[in-house]
Amino acid sequence: MAALLLGSVMKRSGRWLLPCPVATPRVYSRGEGRTCAASGALITSQDKPRAAEELPYVSFLELLYRLVFQGFYSRMHELQLYEKQRYGPIYRDGLKSVSVNTPDLLEELLRNDEKFPCRGDMSLWKEYRDMKGVGYGPFTVEGEDWYNLRAMLNKRMLHPKDSAQYGRTINDVVTDFIKRIYYLRQSSLTGELVTDMANEFYRLSLEGIASILFETRLGCLEKEIPAGTQDFINSIAQMFSNSMAVLVTPKWSRNVLPYWGRYIAAWEGIFSFAKKLIDKKLVVIQQHVDNNQGVEGEYLTYLLSNTQMSIKNVYGSITELLLAGVDTTSNTLTWTLHLLSKNPQIQGRLYNEVSTFIPADRIPSAEEVTQMPYLRAVVKEALRMYPVVPMNARIIIDKNVTIGGYHFKKNTAFTFCHYAISHDEDTFPEPFIFKPERWLRDGRKKPHPFGSIPFGFGVRGCVGRRIAELEMYMVLFRLIRLFEIKPDPTMDEVKCINRTVLIPDQPLNLHFVDRGCAG
Numbered sequence: 001m002a003a004l005l006l007g008s009v010m011k012r013s014g015r016w017l018l019p020c021p022v023a024t025p026r027v028y029s030r031g032e033g034r035t036c037a038a039s040g041a042l043i044t045s046q047d048k049p050r051a052a053e054e055l056p057y058v059s060f061l062e063l064l065y066r067l068v069f070q071g072f073y074s075r076m077h078e079l080q081l082y083e084k085q086r087y088g089p090i091y092r093d094g095l096k097s098v099s100v101n102t103p104d105l106l107e108e109l110l111r112n113d114e115k116f117p118c119r120g121d122m123s124l125w126k127e128y129r130d131m132k133g134v135g136y137g138p139f140t141v142e143g144e145d146w147y148n149l150r151a152m153l154n155k156r157m158l159h160p161k162d163s164a165q166y167g168r169t170i171n172d173v174v175t176d177f178i179k180r181i182y183y184l185r186q187s188s189l190t191g192e193l194v195t196d197m198a199n200e201f202y203r204l205s206l207e208g209i210a211s212i213l214f215e216t217r218l219g220c221l222e223k224e225i226p227a228g229t230q231d232f233i234n235s236i237a238q239m240f241s242n243s244m245a246v247l248v249t250p251k252w253s254r255n256v257l258p259y260w261g262r263y264i265a266a267w268e269g270i271f272s273f274a275k276k277l278i279d280k281k282l283v284v285i286q287q288h289v290d291n292n293q294g295v296e297g298e299y300l301t302y303l304l305s306n307t308q309m310s311i312k313n314v315y316g317s318i319t320e321l322l323l324a325g326v327d328t329t330s331n332t333l334t335w336t337l338h339l340l341s342k343n344p345q346i347q348g349r350l351y352n353e354v355s356t357f358i359p360a361d362r363i364p365s366a367e368e369v370t371q372m373p374y375l376r377a378v379v380k381e382a383l384r385m386y387p388v389v390p391m392n393a394r395i396i397i398d399k400n401v402t403i404g405g406y407h408f409k410k411n412t413a414f415t416f417c418h419y420a421i422s423h424d425e426d427t428f429p430e431p432f433i434f435k436p437e438r439w440l441r442d443g444r445k446k447p448h449p450f451g452s453i454p455f456g457f458g459v460r461g462c463v464g465r466r467i468a469e470l471e472m473y474m475v476l477f478r479l480i481r482l483f484e485i486k487p488d489p490t491m492d493e494v495k496c497i498n499r500t501v502l503i504p505d506q507p508l509n510l511h512f513v514d515r516g517c518a519g
């Protein structure tokens with residue numbers, strides 16, 4: 001999903017391969033007058049907003065130089081910090097977009113968002129759908145059609161009460177995951193080591209989201225993944241890994257270079273897998289209708305039988321929900337366990353909470369697990385330090401806006417530098433230190449509401465947020481109650497790289513030391 005977000009950021013200028021004149025970055029100018037969100041300077045109310053052209057400017061060639069020669073390509077989140085220091089809180093970036101990197105400016109922008117917010121050019125994903133006559137989903141549809149689609153998708157998903165109904169389904173998946181962890185550690189030389197946690201959490205997240213969306217199990221947590229499911233996983237990886245190449249190579253090269261063919265074949269694999277499962281459900285529903293039986297079920301049944309959604313759009317939507325929910329949730333869980341393993345005191349405090357909240361032999365319900373302040377704070381802080389989607393975007397299409405004292409015409413594209421924002425020192429003192437306490441409501445001052453918004457904001461914000469949170473709370477609760485998580489001392493220092501989602505630069509191995517607890 002994040003690959004898609006980044007793709008839309010990079011593509012929307014429609015000219016990102018064309019060279020631009022090299023610009024000399026201007027030193028960020030501090031205005032005079034009343035307080036301006038961009039500069040912190042005072043400007044009087046009579047002052048006119050400045051022209052966007054007055055902003056500091058990064059040329060495309062400079063960007064290219066930084067990505068290729070300074071090595072920021074896989075550290076684009078760090079480029080946000082570098083550019084913030086160099087150009088200030090708002091500047092025109094190398095992709096014909098305006099980058100913002102403070103909580104105040106982000107708030108100003110998002111409060112100016114439109115009724116049908118637009119994230120950017122989605123033509124890369126739309127192309128396959130148009131070619132094959134497949135329907136659109138929440139990422140690819142725009143305008144009023146998007147609004148109507150979201151109204152249907154939000155039900156049974158967006159509200160905490162909606163997601164709570166999946167508590168049992170998720171707990172069943174988590175139970176299988178815990179069994180798998182026992183199996184993996186027992187198979188290791190030390191009897192405690194589990195290797196490549198991101199891969200394990202990927203299996204968990206896919207199984208979890210699929211069991212909600214398709215109301216069926218895929219077998220991702222079995223010792224051997226079923227062949228069809230493995231093909232589907234491979235197709236997702238192939239689609240993402242070829243996206244960037246397809247985006248940056250000209251259309252004429254599609255018959256010459258291998259990327260386009262692989263990209264299309266990957267989508268074929270993704271859609272045919274999803275279609276098979278959806279069609280299976282349709283047959284079951286039809287049988288119930290034919291036998292005058294009630295039609296009951298979870299998300300897919302609701303979409304197929306309770307909404308006006310066309311079958312084409314059900315295929316499109318379910319597929320996009322599935323793609324959005326897996327690498328985001330799995331990498332967030334990976335970072336959370338990494339941070340807990342490195343901070344035993346914090347892990348100890350979390351253990352205190354999970355071991356006293358409910359009796360040790362009981363599995364928490366969805367309602368219970370979402371009421372645990374420290375568990376919630378741990379996940380929130382992990383997402384602040386590693387916002388799995390480190391960059392997002394909007395195009396303000398229909399109106400002129402003034403942001404940070406600068407005037408922007410309709411159709412201006414904005415890039416949100418979430419990594420720089422959630423490491424803003426004024427908002428989060430010691431931003432590189434893991435401190436879940438920042439988020440506790442125990443009388444301390446609350447951080448800026450736009451300081452860390454890992455799920456986005458407003459009507460176009462993440463539809464799967466509550467499900468992702470529920471799944472993360474449930475699995476962390478049970479892991480921490482059962483095991484003390486320790487780092488693998490043979491590993492080098494784990495660094496963060498940007499593969500459009502923030503991932504560890506090496507497979508993360510962890511020790512799961514049994515606490516001797518029942519549940």
Ligand code: HEM
Pocket residue numbers: 119138139150209320321322324325326328329332388389392393454455456457458459460461462463464465467468
């Ligand atoms: C830790 C887990 C997750 C994170 C951090 C995350 C983050 C995000 C972010 C930042 C956006 C863009 C929001 C905006 O533009 O304002 C987004 C959109 C979206 N997410 Fe998530 N997400 C997560 C899990 C999920 C899951 C589990 C699902 C599916 C059930 C999902 C489905 C979607 C969809 C469909 C959109 C596009 C919404 C639209 O354009 O209308 N996400 N997510």
